Amino acid sequence: MTAEEYDPDAEYEELGLVAGLEIHQQLDTATKLFCDCPTELREPEEATRTFTRYLHPTRSELGELDAAAVEESRVDREFEYLAYDSTCLVEEDDEPPHELDEEALETALEVAQLMEMAPVDQAHVMRKIVVDGSNTTGFQRSTLIATDGTIETSDGPVGIEDLLLEEESAQRVEETDDGVRYSLDRLGIPLVEIGTSPDISTPEQALEAAERIGMLLRSTGKVKRGLGTIRQDVNVSIAEGARVEIKGVQSLDDIDDIVRFEANRQVELVELASKLQDREASVGEPEDVTAVFEDTESGVIRGALSDGGSVMAVLLSGYDGLVGHEIAPDRRLGTEFSDHAKRHGAGGIFHTDELPAYGVTDDEVDALREAVGAGPDDAVAIVADATEIAESAIEAVAERAKTALEGVPEETRGANDDGTTRYLRPLPGAARMYPETDVPPVDPDPSEVPEPELLTEKVERYQAEYDLDAGLAEQVAYGQRMPLFETCIDEGVDPTLAATTLESTLTELRRDDVAVENLTDEHLLEVLTMVETGDLPNEGITDLLSALADDPDRTAAAAAEEEDLGGADEDEVREAVLEVVERNESQVEDEGMQAFSGLMGECMGALRGKADGDLVSRLLREEIQKRA
Structure with missing residues (x-):
C-alpha cells in the first residue's frame, strides 16, 4: 500500500494536525567538539582496543530522575566500545572535556544568521542524560546558541525555536550477547540541532520545511554530507491525540510519509480507545x-x-x-x-x-x-x-x-524504513538536563561571522559569472564538492572543466566501479591544476583519476609519471600522428578528409590520453591535407 492510498479520510485541518521538526546535522570541522581528535570515521576492524562500561541514570539538580532514562536503565546491559589509535581520554571519559571548538561555534552562528535567529548573550554547556550506551559519559553535552528564527514555506512561515551545538553520539555497531557494541570514531563530532516551532500543519509542509533547512545548512559549505550525517526527528500530534516524537528519520524524502502515517496512527488509536471504553474494557x-x-x-x-x-x-x-x-x-x-x-x-x-x-x-x-x-x-x-x-x-x-484505553500515549518512537514507527521510550522531561561544570561558558560574537551565500544564490552566480548552464550550476552548488569547486576557481582552474569533472566525470567513474571514494580533494585539485598548467591533457583526466583511486597514497604528479600520462609536446604528438597516417596511407589517398574520423580515434589511442584533442585534430588535418 502506498502512502497516497493511506491518506487519512479527514482533512488535516479538521484533525488538528500539528508537527514540528528537529534537524541534527554533523559539522565538517577539523576536530571534535570538546577534544582535538579528528572527525573522520573509521572501520570497526581498525580498532586497536576495546573497553566496557555499565551506565545508570543520575538525578537532576532538583533530585529528579528522568522517566526515559529510568526505563532505559531497567534493562541491564554491558556497553563495549571500540577505540582507535586516534581515540583520546576525553572520548573515553577519563579526562575532562576541553573548551568548546571555535570552528564549530562559528559555523553554528552562520546557520543562525541564515535563519534570522538571535544568538544568546552567553552560551552554557549542559549535560543531557543518555544511558543507552551511545555516550561513554552517560550524557550528551549540548549548548544553546540562538533562538527565535524563521524560515519561509509555501504554506506560510515556520518558526525556528532554538539552535543548539551538540556532540554526536557513538556509532552503534551491533548487538552482543551481553549488550551493545559502539564505535568511538563518531562520538564527539560537532552537530547542530535545529528545532522548529509547532507551526507545520500538513505532511507536505513538513517536507518543504526540512528541505529548506537542509539547503540553508549546506549553504555554509561546512557540513558533512552522506548517509547518517543528517537526521530528522519529527514531532506529531492531532487534536484528540498526543505529542509523539519520532527519532532517527534518515532520509529527508520520508518525512511527509512519517507525518502522514503518524497522524493516521493516532486517529486509529483514538477510535480504538472509544471502542474499548464503550466495551468497559x-x-x-x-x-x-x-x-x-x-x-x-x-x-x-x-x-x-x-x-x-x-x-x-x-x-x-x-x-x-x-x-x-x-x-x-x-x-x-x-x-x-x-x-x-x-x-x-x-x-x-x-x-x-x-x-x-x-x-x-x-x-x-x-x-x-x-x-x-x-x-x-x-x-x-x-x-x-x-x-x-x-x-x-x-x-x-x-x-x-x-x-x-485512554487513546494516544505521549512517547518517543523510532522511524522504520517503510515510514511506520516503533516504540522506543517515554518522552524525556526537564529532569534529563543539568549544567556541565567542566566547560566554561562562551560569549558568541556574531559580528565577526560573515553571512553565507545561499545555494540558490550560488546557482545564479555560477551561471552569470562562469557561464555554466542551469543544470550544471545547480548540480555543483548543491553537490557534495561545492567547496572544492570554489577552491578550484580560486586556483585558476577553468570553471566548466572543474564543474564537469567534479559532477559528470566522477559520476561516470563511479558507474564504472572506480573507487572514487578514495579520491581526496587534494587529488582532484592537483589533477585539475595539472590540466590548467598544460602538464596533463583533458583526455588524461579519467585515466589519472582511475589510477589515483586504485592507489590513493600517490600524488597526482607521481601517478601521472608512473602511468605515463604526462602531456606530450607538439613534436611528440606530430610524430605519433605521422605514424598513424603513414600506416593508413592508401586509405588517406582514397578517402581524403573522409578518413579523418577513423584516424582521429587511432591517434588518440596511440597517444593514450597524453595529448589534447584539439592539438591532435589540427596536426592530423594538416597531414591528411598534405596527401589529399
Whole structure:
C-alpha cells in the first residue's frame, strides 16, 4: 500500500494536525567538539582496543530522575566500545572535556544568521542524560546558541525555536550477547540541532520545511554530507491525540510519509480507545500460565520452557478482535504491545486475536482462556521467555494495554524504513538536563561571522559569472564538492572543466566501479591544476583519476609519471600522428578528409590520453591535407 492510498479520510485541518521538526546535522570541522581528535570515521576492524562500561541514570539538580532514562536503565546491559589509535581520554571519559571548538561555534552562528535567529548573550554547556550506551559519559553535552528564527514555506512561515551545538553520539555497531557494541570514531563530532516551532500543519509542509533547512545548512559549505550525517526527528500530534516524537528519520524524502502515517496512527488509536471504553474494557494482573503449555508443540514456547523459562499472561477484558486491529501499514495494536515487551528483552508476544498459530493449538488457546478467566469478548496476551524477562515484559504489555484505553500515549518512537514507527521510550522531561561544570561558558560574537551565500544564490552566480548552464550550476552548488569547486576557481582552474569533472566525470567513474571514494580533494585539485598548467591533457583526466583511486597514497604528479600520462609536446604528438597516417596511407589517398574520423580515434589511442584533442585534430588535418 502506498502512502497516497493511506491518506487519512479527514482533512488535516479538521484533525488538528500539528508537527514540528528537529534537524541534527554533523559539522565538517577539523576536530571534535570538546577534544582535538579528528572527525573522520573509521572501520570497526581498525580498532586497536576495546573497553566496557555499565551506565545508570543520575538525578537532576532538583533530585529528579528522568522517566526515559529510568526505563532505559531497567534493562541491564554491558556497553563495549571500540577505540582507535586516534581515540583520546576525553572520548573515553577519563579526562575532562576541553573548551568548546571555535570552528564549530562559528559555523553554528552562520546557520543562525541564515535563519534570522538571535544568538544568546552567553552560551552554557549542559549535560543531557543518555544511558543507552551511545555516550561513554552517560550524557550528551549540548549548548544553546540562538533562538527565535524563521524560515519561509509555501504554506506560510515556520518558526525556528532554538539552535543548539551538540556532540554526536557513538556509532552503534551491533548487538552482543551481553549488550551493545559502539564505535568511538563518531562520538564527539560537532552537530547542530535545529528545532522548529509547532507551526507545520500538513505532511507536505513538513517536507518543504526540512528541505529548506537542509539547503540553508549546506549553504555554509561546512557540513558533512552522506548517509547518517543528517537526521530528522519529527514531532506529531492531532487534536484528540498526543505529542509523539519520532527519532532517527534518515532520509529527508520520508518525512511527509512519517507525518502522514503518524497522524493516521493516532486517529486509529483514538477510535480504538472509544471502542474499548464503550466495551468497559479493563486490563488484569499478569499471571503465570506455564502449566498450560507444558506439552506444547510451539517452537518458541517450548524453547523458552526447555531453558527453564516461564509463560506469563495478562487478561485484556473487552479487547477481543482489537489487539489485531491495524493502526498503520502492517502494524497492529498487538505490534505496539510487542514493542514494549521487546524493550525488556523478550522476543515478542502472542495474543489470542492471532491464535491458534505458531504451533499453539485450539485446545491450548481454550486452556489459556480458562486459566485467566477470559470470556468471549476478551483477549489474552502471553510472553514466553526466561522467567525474569517474561515477568517484566508482560508487565510492560499490561501498562501499554491500559494506555490504549485512554487513546494516544505521549512517547518517543523510532522511524522504520517503510515510514511506520516503533516504540522506543517515554518522552524525556526537564529532569534529563543539568549544567556541565567542566566547560566554561562562551560569549558568541556574531559580528565577526560573515553571512553565507545561499545555494540558490550560488546557482545564479555560477551561471552569470562562469557561464555554466542551469543544470550544471545547480548540480555543483548543491553537490557534495561545492567547496572544492570554489577552491578550484580560486586556483585558476577553468570553471566548466572543474564543474564537469567534479559532477559528470566522477559520476561516470563511479558507474564504472572506480573507487572514487578514495579520491581526496587534494587529488582532484592537483589533477585539475595539472590540466590548467598544460602538464596533463583533458583526455588524461579519467585515466589519472582511475589510477589515483586504485592507489590513493600517490600524488597526482607521481601517478601521472608512473602511468605515463604526462602531456606530450607538439613534436611528440606530430610524430605519433605521422605514424598513424603513414600506416593508413592508401586509405588517406582514397578517402581524403573522409578518413579523418577513423584516424582521429587511432591517434588518440596511440597517444593514450597524453595529448589534447584539439592539438591532435589540427596536426592530423594538416597531414591528411598534405596527401589529399
